[in-house]
Amino acid sequence: MKVIFILDYIGVFVFAMSGILTASNKKMDFFGGYIIAFVTALGGGTLRDLLLNIEIGWILHTEYIYIAIAGATFALLFKKAFKYFSRTLFIFDTIGISMFTILGVQKALSMELPVIVAIMLGVITATFGGVIRDILSTEIPLIFRKEIYATACIAGAILYVILHQFQVAESLNMILSGCLIIGIRTIAVVKKLRLPLLNGNI
Amino acid sequence: MKVIFILDYIGVFVFAMSGILTASNKKMDFFGGYIIAFVTALGGGTLRDLLLNIEIGWILHTEYIYIAIAGATFALLFKKAFKYFSRTLFIFDTIGISMFTILGVQKALSMELPVIVAIMLGVITATFGGVIRDILSTEIPLIFRKEIYATACIAGAILYVILHQFQVAESLNMILSGCLIIGIRTIAVVKKLRLPLLNGNI
Amino acid sequence: MKVIFILDYIGVFVFAMSGILTASNKKMDFFGGYIIAFVTALGGGTLRDLLLNIEIGWILHTEYIYIAIAGATFALLFKKAFKYFSRTLFIFDTIGISMFTILGVQKALSMELPVIVAIMLGVITATFGGVIRDILSTEIPLIFRKEIYATACIAGAILYVILHQFQVAESLNMILSGCLIIGIRTIAVVKKLRLPLLNGNI
Numbered sequence: 001m002k003v004i005f006i007l008d009y010i011g012v013f014v015f016a017m018s019g020i021l022t023a024s025n026k027k028m029d030f031f032g033g034y035i036i037a038f039v040t041a042l043g044g045g046t047l048r049d050l051l052l053n054i055e056i057g058w059i060l061h062t063e064y065i066y067i068a069i070a071g072a073t074f075a076l077l078f079k080k081a082f083k084y085f086s087r088t089l090f091i092f093d094t095i096g097i098s099m100f101t102i103l104g105v106q107k108a109l110s111m112e113l114p115v116i117v118a119i120m121l122g123v124i125t126a127t128f129g130g131v132i133r134d135i136l137s138t139e140i141p142l143i144f145r146k147e148i149y150a151t152a153c154i155a156g157a158i159l160y161v162i163l164h165q166f167q168v169a170e171s172l173n174m175i176l177s178g179c180l181i182i183g184i185r186t187i188a189v190v191k192k193l194r195l196p197l198l199n200g201n202i
Numbered sequence: 203m204k205v206i207f208i209l210d211y212i213g214v215f216v217f218a219m220s221g222i223l224t225a226s227n228k229k230m231d232f233f234g235g236y237i238i239a240f241v242t243a244l245g246g247g248t249l250r251d252l253l254l255n256i257e258i259g260w261i262l263h264t265e266y267i268y269i270a271i272a273g274a275t276f277a278l279l280f281k282k283a284f285k286y287f288s289r290t291l292f293i294f295d296t297i298g299i300s301m302f303t304i305l306g307v308q309k310a311l312s313m314e315l316p317v318i319v320a321i322m323l324g325v326i327t328a329t330f331g332g333v334i335r336d337i338l339s340t341e342i343p344l345i346f347r348k349e350i351y352a353t354a355c356i357a358g359a360i361l362y363v364i365l366h367q368f369q370v371a372e373s374l375n376m377i378l379s380g381c382l383i384i385g386i387r388t389i390a391v392v393k394k395l396r397l398p399l400l401n402g403n404i
Numbered sequence: 405m406k407v408i409f410i411l412d413y414i415g416v417f418v419f420a421m422s423g424i425l426t427a428s429n430k431k432m433d434f435f436g437g438y439i440i441a442f443v444t445a446l447g448g449g450t451l452r453d454l455l456l457n458i459e460i461g462w463i464l465h466t467e468y469i470y471i472a473i474a475g476a477t478f479a480l481l482f483k484k485a486f487k488y489f490s491r492t493l494f495i496f497d498t499i500g501i502s503m504f505t506i507l508g509v510q511k512a513l514s515m516e517l518p519v520i521v522a523i524m525l526g527v528i529t530a531t532f533g534g535v536i537r538d539i540l541s542t543e544i545p546l547i548f549r550k551e552i553y554a555t556a557c558i559a560g561a562i563l564y565v566i567l568h569q570f571q572v573a574e575s576l577n578m579i580l581s582g583c584l585i586i587g588i589r590t591i592a593v594v595k596k597l598r599l600p601l602l603n604g605n606i
Contacts, residue, residue, distance in 0.1 A: 029552075030555075031554045031555050031558065032554065035531075035554060038524075046455070050252055050454055050455075051248070051252075051258050051261065052261075053255070053257065053258075053457070055457065056455050056457075058521075059455065059456075059517065059521050062518045062520050062521060065520050065521070065524065066520075113261065114264045116264050116267050116268075117260075117261050117264060117267070120240075120267065123237075127237075131338070135337060135338075135539060136535070136539075136545060141338060150233045150234065150237060151232075151233050154233065252454055253450070253454075253460050253463065254463075255457070255459065255460075315463065316466045318466050318469050318470075319462075319463050319466060319469070322442075322469065325439075329439075333540070337539060337540075343540060352435045352436065352439060353434075353435050356435065
């Protein structure tokens with residue numbers, strides 16, 4: 001369980017960074033930025049916990065709130081050190097979705113929910129925070145843009161579930177599935193891969 | 203209870219079609235389209251179940267997930283057969299809201315909640331999926347546009363509650379209330395009826 | 405407990421007014437306006453109750469629904485009497501957020517949740533209804549614009565928690581914290597104070 005918490009903490013920290021940097025690009029004010037950071041970091045997990053009808057993570061464990069605040073503050077303080085803003089945002093975002101996908105899948109599997117539900121909850125945990133961030137920033141959600149985003153989460157979630165079925169050790173499974181998500185998304189962005197658009201010839 | 207499930211399945215199927223066709227019009231990518239389909243089909247019911255504090259439908263009954271995927275895939279495959287895109291979207295949307303309104307009202311009444319709550323939950327079940335779909339597609343939600351939309355749901359929900367009070371058989375009640383919703387909306391669109399705008403002289 | 409209910413009623417009434425007047429400015433139709441009113445008035449409290457996993461206020465106490473409808477209707481009827489529309493909206497909004505902040509904090513404290521959670525739930529109760537209203541109206545949420553908005557709620561929530569710690573009588577605490585919120589926001593708007601923007605030199 002310990003590793004799960006640490007990964008969750010890292011995910012919250014980097015998603016809070018991603019949130020406040022987005023808000024900063026949008027010239028929002030101070031508290032507006034912290035709210036976007038909070039929503040980005042904890043929105044996906046909050047929805048997952050609501051859907052699972054379990055107590056909300058950050059209400060039960062208030063350290064999540066402080067970690068989100070810390071992540072946002074850290075990003076603000078060292079903002080100037082990030083030379084390539086959009087690239088930095090991309091890296092944080094990618095690490096974040098890989099952590100959150102795996103955590104969502106794990107939580108659902110630990111409650112012995114069906115595999116398809118576990119995959120969906122993984123994807124929801126990973127993507128929903130970013131979707132709310134984008135909606136609040138009046139951006140078209142990143143998830144629907146040309147980058148391969150949800151696809152990476154779905155692939156990672158499916159790999160995790162398969163390796164789990166074959167009883168691969170949890171920590172190894174996390175590393176493999178996490179790397180798959182980060183790998184797919186990075187390759188997709190570097191190579192400018194796209195999924196076929198829906199109005200094309202499918 | 204059986205009929206309820208079948209109607210719910212139909213509603214999910216057609217709302218998934220409506221969702222992915224909207225995404226297709228927006229030139230979203232493959233998985234983005236499926237996510238919009240899923241949210242459109244299951245978002246309203248998910249909110250209803252959250253508000254009622256009962257287990258989420260598609261977590262308990264995973265067939266909902268597969269039906270949403272099937273509906274979206276069906277719409278993609280036979281897209282070219284739909285000559286009049288916007289009309290097709292309209293028909294699916296209208297059938298969907300009529301199913302979902304009635305199901306939301308029924309669920310609330312079966313939990314012996316007050317009539318006003320049942321009406322509200324019917325309208326929420328019917329309209330919320332579409333509202334999220336439109337927000338995610340950065341459209342002004344259809345519900346607030348000139349077509350008579352929520353109005354039809356409210357009328358159908360009220361009729362259902364009244365007939366329920368007079369102990370009309372459930373299946374007959376469903377047909378009558380469902381037809382009222384479909385009828386009001388169809389007439390409104392065909393005749394280009396509008397509700398008075400709020401800045402006019404009311 | 406009685407005073408809490410009355411304050412909550414006032415908050416719902418004025419937020420419903422604020423909601424329908426926003427919808428009216430956007431030239432939405434009749435029912436669209438009522439839905440925006442309902443969401444604005446009850447959205448924040450609904451999210452708070454979902455997060456706390458307690459029964460939703462307006463499902464348990466249906467008078468909330470009628471108060472929201474009454475507030476919206478009142479605003480429509482006397483719309484012409486409001487000479488300065490935007491100022492009226494501002495006043496209602498400010499009273500509303502001050503009521504809701506305090507109620508959110510109180511509810512969390514009464515459940516013996518940590519102080520930081522109480523503050524966050526106060527801010528969520530106060531601001532979330534307005535955020536949904538703005539998103540549905542395709543406006544950039546007011547909370548992220550230049551006015552000091554969330555800041556006032558956070559200050560009021562913190563004051564309430566501190567005075568609560570010093571066992572100041574609840575009613576006095578409510579008045580003081582409520583006035584702080586209204587005061588900060590009014591001064592900020594009158595003096596055109598702003599928080600530093602995030603892309604400036606912090």
